[in-house]
Amino acid sequence: xxxxxxxxxxxxxxxxxxxxxxxxxxxxxITAHCPNSGSMLGLLNIGNDSWISKSDNPxxxxxxxxxxxxxxxxxxxxxxxxxxxxxxxALNNKLISEFKKFDEVKREVKFNAETRFDFLLKNKKTxxxxxxxxxxxxxxxxxxxxxxxxxxxxxxxxxxxxDAIKKGFDSYxxxxxxxxxxxxxxIAKDIDPEYYDEIKKAKKNGVKIFAYSCKVNNKExxxxxxxxxxx
Numbered sequence: 314x315x316x317x318x319x320x321x322x323x324x325x326x327x328x329x330x331x332x333x334x335x336x337x338x339x340x341x342x343i344t345a346h347c348p349n350s351g352s353m354l355g356l357l358n359i360g361n362d363s364w365i366s367k368s369d370n371p372x373x374x375x376x377x378x379x380x381x382x383x384x385x386x387x388x389x390x391x392x393x394x395x396x397x398x399x400x401x402x403a404l405n406n407k408l409i410s411e412f413k414k415f416d417e418v419k420r421e422v423k424f425n426a427e428t429r430f431d432f433l434l435k436n437k438k439t440x441x442x443x444x445x446x447x448x449x450x451x452x453x454x455x456x457x458x459x460x461x462x463x464x465x466x467x468x469x470x471x472x473x474x475x476d477a478i479k480k481g482f483d484s485y486x487x488x489x490x491x492x493x494x495x496x497x498x499x500i501a502k503d504i505d506p507e508y509y510d511e512i513k514k515a516k517k518n519g520v521k522i523f524a525y526s527c528k529v530n531n532k533e534x535x536x537x538x539x540x541x542x543x544x
Contacts, residue, residue, distance in 0.1 A: 320364040345377035388529035390491030441483035457495040488524040498524035
C-alpha cells in the first residue's frame, strides 16, 4: 500500500489522552493524532525516530497523524486504520497464499446484529470470514506478540469466528505484523490470559490462524512474508 502523503520525519516525545502524541520537528513541538487504541507497549520511548502525515482537511482538529515509529532499528506501522487497506491490497493481488483461491473480496461485512468481520471472501464453493488484527508489540528480538493490552473485543471476535463455522463458513484470523523484524508470532499470555485461552479454543474448533510480517517505510507498507505462529 503506497502512502500518498509525504511523511515528515520527527522525534517522538510523549503520548497522552490516548489519542494524542507530541513529537518534535526542527525544535518545534507538534501535537498529532494517534490512530491506535492499544497500549503501544515498548514503542513510546522519548527520542524514537517517527513519521507523521499531514491532512489536507482544514476542519480537522489535529492536522497531523502518527504513522510509523522506529523501535530497535525496525520500522513499526502504528496507524491501525491502515491495516485493512494493506490486507485488502494483498488479497486483491493474490499475495497471501492462503487466500489465493478466493475470487471475491468484500470489506466490513455484517455477521449478526452485534458483529462485523473485516472481510467476506467467496469462491464458487466456499464462503469465509476473515478478521484482521494489527500487531506492533515485540518484547523479545524477532518475536511479535498480540495483544498489547486486554482485548475484550478481540475475544468476542474469536467467539464469533467459531459461531460462523457452525453456520457453514470458513473462519480465518490474520495477524498483520506491521514490523520489519518479525520472524515469529505468539500470544501475549501474560497480558491477556483469557484471550490466550479463547484462541486455543478457536484453533481447536477450526479457526485458521496465520501471521504475516510487513515491509514498512515512509513510502509504502506492504505484506512481506508468512511467519511462524507459536501458540
